Amino acid sequence: MRFDILTLFPSVIEPYVNSGVIGRAHTIKKSIQIGIHNIRDYSHDSHNKVDDAPFGGGAGMILQIEPIYYTLEHILKEYPDTNKHIILTKAGAPIFNQEKAISLGKEYNHIIFICGRYEGIDARVEEYLIHESLSIGQFILTGGELPALTMLDAISRHIPDVLGNEESLSEESWTYTNTKEYPQYSRPAEFTPDNPHLIIEDAPNTWTVPDILLSGNHQRIHEWKQNQKK
16 A cells, blocks of 8 residues: 655654554565655645635735646656556645544555645646645644644554554444444553542542452453443
8 A cells, every 4th residue: 555645844744644544564574665746845835835825815825736737647657557646735625534544544445635734725636636635634733744644653553564563443433333342451450559639629539340240250241342342
């Protein structure tokens, strides 16, 4: 699976895609490939300009179509035979979810993200250069880098050999149904903090793990987990 990200701020993207699970899959396992493209590098302006005032007036600056077009052209020439899907991160667009993450990972082997910035992006990008626009919620961010990373992470988790334990996918929240994930605990079975009321005033003095999880009865534990999801 290949991902390409078009951005004005590669330094925002690089630390995340080179760290943790995604970093291992990218740099060590080679389960995914990630290309980061600075849109400024493809500007034909002598000063590498990528934005300008909107036609008709209005506040702020608009990300221009030309450098985005030339960045995409470069990627498509380098990878002509992949099954591509181009996504614009855009406030107000349909909201990305787990079902979408799974379907994108199954249907395509090359996903390209265009990260918007400033007051907006030339509307011709959405008209002529992408397959769909997506957002990650009903709120506004300063740029599309965080949405692109969020989607890349969620999609990558369903690519073979990205996760260390593939079985962990089967019980994650929202994977197949809109159910919550059961609570999980680890050692110690009893924890007596110095100040049990540090955050919650009516918390007990000792914080314990549910007895059922310590019982060793696998059938009852399974039933408890299923009940906790409801």
